[in-house]
Amino acid sequence: MTALLQVENLMKHFPVNQGVILSRVGRTVKAVDNVSFAVEQGETLGLVGESGCGKSTTGRCINRLLEPTSGSIHFAGTDVRKLRGKDLKAYRRDVQFIFQDPYASLNPRMTFGEIMSEPLVIHGVGTRKERQDRCKEMLEVVGLSPEHIHRYPHEFSGGQRQRVGIARSLMLRPKMIVCDEPVSALDVSIQAQIINLLEELQKEFGLTYLFIAHDLAVIRHICDRVAVMYLGKIVELGGWREVYNSPHHPYTQSLLSAAPVPDPEKQRARSRIILRGDVPNPIDPPTGCRFHTRCPIAQFPICSEQEPPLRLVGSGHQAACHFAKTFPIPESRMTSGEGYDGDPAEE
Amino acid sequence: MPGGPAEQAAEARTLWGDALRRLRKNKLAVAGLIWIIIVILVAITADLWAPRWLGDPVEIDSSTAAQQRLLTPSSEHPFGTDKLGRDVASRVVYGARVSLIVGVLAVAIMIAIGLVMGALAAYYGGIWDAIIMRLADVFFAFPYILFAIVLIALLGRGFHNVFIAIGVLGWPSIARVFRSSILSVKANEYVDAARSMGASTRRILVRHIMPNAMAPIIVYATMSVGGAILTEAALSFLGMGVQPPEPSWGLMLSEAPTLIFSAPWLMVFPGIAILTTVLGFVLLGDGLRDALDVKLKE
Amino acid sequence: MPPLLEVDDLHMHFFTRDGVVKAVDGVSFTLESGRTLGVVGESGSGKSVTAMSIMRLVPEPPGKVVSGDIRFKGESILAMSEKDQRRLRGNRIAMIFQDPMTSLNPVYRIGKQIAEPLVLHKNMSRDKAWAAAVELLKQVGIPQAEQRARDYPHEFSGGMRQRAMIAMALACGPDVLIADEPTTALDVTIQAQILELMQEIQKKTESAIIMITHDLGVVADMADHILVMYAGKAVEYGPADEVFYNPLHPYTWGLLESLPRHDVDDKGALCPINGQPPSLINLPSGCAFHPRCAYARPECQTGSPVLTEIENGHYSACLFSADADFVQQFENRVSRDGDTGSGS
Numbered sequence A: 001m002t003a004l005l006q007v008e009n010l011m012k013h014f015p016v017n018q019g020v021i022l023s024r025v026g027r028t029v030k031a032v033d034n035v036s037f038a039v040e041q042g043e044t045l046g047l048v049g050e051s052g053c054g055k056s057t058t059g060r061c062i063n064r065l066l067e068p069t070s071g072s073i074h075f076a077g078t079d080v081r082k083l084r085g086k087d088l089k090a091y092r093r094d095v096q097f098i099f100q101d102p103y104a105s106l107n108p109r110m111t112f113g114e115i116m117s118e119p120l121v122i123h124g125v126g127t128r129k130e131r132q133d134r135c136k137e138m139l140e141v142v143g144l145s146p147e148h149i150h151r152y153p154h155e156f157s158g159g160q161r162q163r164v165g166i167a168r169s170l171m172l173r174p175k176m177i178v179c180d181e182p183v184s185a186l187d188v189s190i191q192a193q194i195i196n197l198l199e200e201l202q203k204e205f206g207l208t209y210l211f212i213a214h215d216l217a218v219i220r221h222i223c224d225r226v227a228v229m230y231l232g233k234i235v236e237l238g239g240w241r242e243v244y245n246s247p248h249h250p251y252t253q254s255l256l257s258a259a260p261v262p263d264p265e266k267q268r269a270r271s272r273i274i275l276r277g278d279v280p281n282p283i284d285p286p287t288g289c290r291f292h293t294r295c296p297i298a299q300f301p302i303c304s305e306q307e308p309p310l311r312l313v314g315s316g317h318q319a320a321c322h323f324a325k326t327f328p329i330p331e332s333r334m335t336s337g338e339g340y341d342g343d344p345a346e347e
Numbered sequence B: 001m002p003g004g005p006a007e008q009a010a011e012a013r014t015l016w017g018d019a020l021r022r023l024r025k026n027k028l029a030v031a032g033l034i035w036i037i038i039v040i041l042v043a044i045t046a047d048l049w050a051p052r053w054l055g056d057p058v059e060i061d062s063s064t065a066a067q068q069r070l071l072t073p074s075s076e077h078p079f080g081t082d083k084l085g086r087d088v089a090s091r092v093v094y095g096a097r098v099s100l101i102v103g104v105l106a107v108a109i110m111i112a113i114g115l116v117m118g119a120l121a122a123y124y125g126g127i128w129d130a131i132i133m134r135l136a137d138v139f140f141a142f143p144y145i146l147f148a149i150v151l152i153a154l155l156g157r158g159f160h161n162v163f164i165a166i167g168v169l170g171w172p173s174i175a176r177v178f179r180s181s182i183l184s185v186k187a188n189e190y191v192d193a194a195r196s197m198g199a200s201t202r203r204i205l206v207r208h209i210m211p212n213a214m215a216p217i218i219v220y221a222t223m224s225v226g227g228a229i230l231t232e233a234a235l236s237f238l239g240m241g242v243q244p245p246e247p248s249w250g251l252m253l254s255e256a257p258t259l260i261f262s263a264p265w266l267m268v269f270p271g272i273a274i275l276t277t278v279l280g281f282v283l284l285g286d287g288l289r290d291a292l293d294v295k296l297k298e
Numbered sequence C: 001m002p003p004l005l006e007v008d009d010l011h012m013h014f015f016t017r018d019g020v021v022k023a024v025d026g027v028s029f030t031l032e033s034g035r036t037l038g039v040v041g042e043s044g045s046g047k048s049v050t051a052m053s054i055m056r057l058v059p060e061p062p063g064k065v066v067s068g069d070i071r072f073k074g075e076s077i078l079a080m081s082e083k084d085q086r087r088l089r090g091n092r093i094a095m096i097f098q099d100p101m102t103s104l105n106p107v108y109r110i111g112k113q114i115a116e117p118l119v120l121h122k123n124m125s126r127d128k129a130w131a132a133a134v135e136l137l138k139q140v141g142i143p144q145a146e147q148r149a150r151d152y153p154h155e156f157s158g159g160m161r162q163r164a165m166i167a168m169a170l171a172c173g174p175d176v177l178i179a180d181e182p183t184t185a186l187d188v189t190i191q192a193q194i195l196e197l198m199q200e201i202q203k204k205t206e207s208a209i210i211m212i213t214h215d216l217g218v219v220a221d222m223a224d225h226i227l228v229m230y231a232g233k234a235v236e237y238g239p240a241d242e243v244f245y246n247p248l249h250p251y252t253w254g255l256l257e258s259l260p261r262h263d264v265d266d267k268g269a270l271c272p273i274n275g276q277p278p279s280l281i282n283l284p285s286g287c288a289f290h291p292r293c294a295y296a297r298p299e300c301q302t303g304s305p306v307l308t309e310i311e312n313g314h315y316s317a318c319l320f321s322a323d324a325d326f327v328q329q330f331e332n333r334v335s336r337d338g339d340t341g342s343g344s
Helices: A055-062 A085-094 A112-122 A128-141 A146-150 A158-170 A188-205 A216-222 A240-245 A250-258 A264-269 B015-025 B027-053 B062-068 B088-124 B126-141 B144-155 B159-186 B189-196 B201-237 B249-254 B265-296 C047-054 C082-088 C110-121 C126-139 C158-170 C188-205 C216-222 C240-245 C250-258 C324-328
Strands: A005-018 A024-039 A044-048 A070-075 A095-098 A176-180 A208-213 A225-230 A233-239 A311-314 A317-319 C005-016 C019-031 C036-040 C063-072 C093-096 C176-180 C208-213 C225-230 C233-239 C308-311 C314-316
Touching: A005 A055, A024 A055, A024 A233, A044 A055, A044 A216, A055 A095, A055 A176, A055 A208, A085 A095, A095 A158, A095 B189, A112 A128, A112 A146, A112 A158, A128 A146, A128 A158, A158 A188, A188 A216, A188 C250, A208 A216, A216 A240, A225 A240, A225 A250, A233 A240, A233 A250, A250 C188, A264 C216, A264 C240, B015 B027, B015 B265, B027 B088, B027 B265, B088 B126, B088 B159, B088 B201, B088 B249, B088 B265, B126 B159, B144 B159, B144 B201, B159 B201, B189 B201, B201 B249, B201 B265, B249 B265, C005 C047, C019 C047, C019 C063, C019 C225, C036 C047, C036 C216, C047 C063, C047 C176, C047 C208, C093 C158, C110 C126, C110 C158, C126 C158, C158 C188, C176 C188, C188 C216, C208 C216, C216 C240, C225 C240, C225 C250, C233 C240, C233 C250
Parallel strands: A044 A208, A044 A225, A095 A176, A176 A208, C019 C233, C036 C208, C036 C225, C093 C176, C176 C208
Antiparallel strands: A005 A024, A005 A070, A225 A233, A233 A317, A311 A317, C005 C019, C005 C063, C225 C233, C233 C314, C308 C314
């Protein structure tokens, strides 16, 4: 069965402008560099990584908010990159987007009703009355009072605005939603509400999610499969259990180890891998494996010369490392003396 | 700072409504607005009362001229009379017309050109942006008044050419303000949201960008009226603006410098008129900026 | 011996045109050398305002300390003259802010900014202060410190800027370091570096740290004691282990319960706290948390809970915390021996 969304060799390069009178293209930022993955109908694929890894850019290429530089995107068999005019508009009914910032993603001069009915207006769905009814219905679905259709965003909190953003994305009954950090800007106690809402909606409407976030705990909770990204590439891809319980790529291991856990005893007992240095400049990424400059198990010359491909390391589990799981992370690289949690030598 | 909303059962508060409320609370802005309204009313109704109460601003009664000239302010001539026996107060009143018309029309032209240029530069970016902005830079490089004088010399002196010149030369500022306003609105995610729904470019511009980008233009336009009035006064003072015998505040100032000590009323009253009117627009503009800016803060 | 820093029932209100914002409404804690206090709360909880009050950085008007006291080594900060307060600020009590880009002056070199407190408080000459600044940059782990001290803030990455801020805060060897969400804007791997750095520095200098954050993971790592704040009030205060494993206040428990975890096995639906945080101008009557509390009782609408000691050193501002049966209701997600049942 072909996947609902098939992405192959996706590249997105941003030119870095130079020149005073006219902007000339100088160097490029390879924000997304040869990324491939598939999302099955009904599942949630997570894209996780730190800032600059290219996860948001990837998401925006999927619904053509940004135009990919090269590569292919197929949705339900259709070549997304070739779509124009009416077909592109039709595609936008099927693939929707939820934005990160609840304060900037709603037009402050439109009422909730106008914001939510805009997708319907654009696609010519329903009469005015029908649209209003659908808005009220949707407000209830996302847990808000239907009277609010006449109110303005600035009268509401971040969590409530995000609910409207979610409602808006559902108006056209899409098949897939790209969620770009939908809870990062919200308070902790509200995040859980929105996460639950997204999960309920997925069940109720049979949605497929591409879920982009930097919070490992949120990704693990909501995703079926996870792709870990670093500097424009996917370094690990697999089911959530595989990636979180037996991470094969040193970056994934470092990420999991760096993320603090709200449990003092566990936190004290953990051995932490603290990466040295900063994330390299994406204009000038390191040669070979992009992670080699900070990698605790990098071996030279292979890691600085050859870029590791994504290799199968388990059932449905891939990692892009020359030494995935063949080397345990040595004691000297750890900050406390205890054994390493997800010891790659163990099974 | 307050956390969540107070979910009142109050009516919806639009951003414009909030801004209006804030403006009303700003005493200086309200004072400026009131003064402007007074000046407008005086100018509009001038024909009804000025000639009778104050005297004709233009006509010279040659028979009485000699006795009427340079009279100090009195109950009959509240602002005195000028060299040719005309009532200064009447001329100030009619001068208000000139100033207001020139100010408003000049800004209208500025906006017409500036909005289009700014929108083109901002929305299409790339080479259009470069061309338009460099063109604006060229305009900025020249001293405004000099440029205006040259243009009027080419077009010919007279009332119409004054506001045309001021307007045509003033578009770069509006274009710049509008361009940066559009660029900052464009960066908002609700524009991306509209695009990802399949909205057409036209819809995005009209529904999303324009309403949110207008606020700085409103402020700038208001302040520019004050600036245009000042420029007209300067041009008329230099003889390049309104021609005699039409009354213009700037022109009245130019008729009087040698008499500044012997007949100060000739300069003082037009001068005060210019000062207060321009100040009125500036205060109103300032108040508008404060009222409209805060809307973006949480 | 008086504690190093003591906040005693602080009430800091803002008098605005829309009403009185009770930003801090009853906060008490003590801090000793070499210890870390984690102040946890969401937006609007008053944690930042508390920190700013200690530094006397809150503009007055519209702010005003309505009641309560802040004492440093036994001496009241609030009663000090402006001159004496300035001698404390940056010198004995230093602060690190959340966004290092906006808290560093973009037009001055990094070295100069780090040297500034030394020149001001220690009366060092510019040359000596510059040398000391370079030394500090080395201590906070900036490579090639001599050259990098001459850089401007925009030439530093986020993590490096935060290190520079820490260097600036440490310049005069303060007794208390207040860190207001120091790692919130940073990537998780950089956050780990910064937290490690702060712990190393604390070991070396024995300074006390107040770590303000909304991230319970960060406090689990760093804090000896935890103060939980909600709607301007302190709702729970106690040793870190106690607060995590034996929460006495429904809000604390609700927060812990609502967190998704990346290290426990179950993946059931999350248990969020219902409702929204309240407006600080129109606080609910009685207990500020009661509209969202799963265990609220009629008394909660009228009773005014105060932070009281329930167990040894463990305080709670819930009317029923002292009742063992009440606390039993909380399904403890995280228990002491690392057992991670979903609770029952």
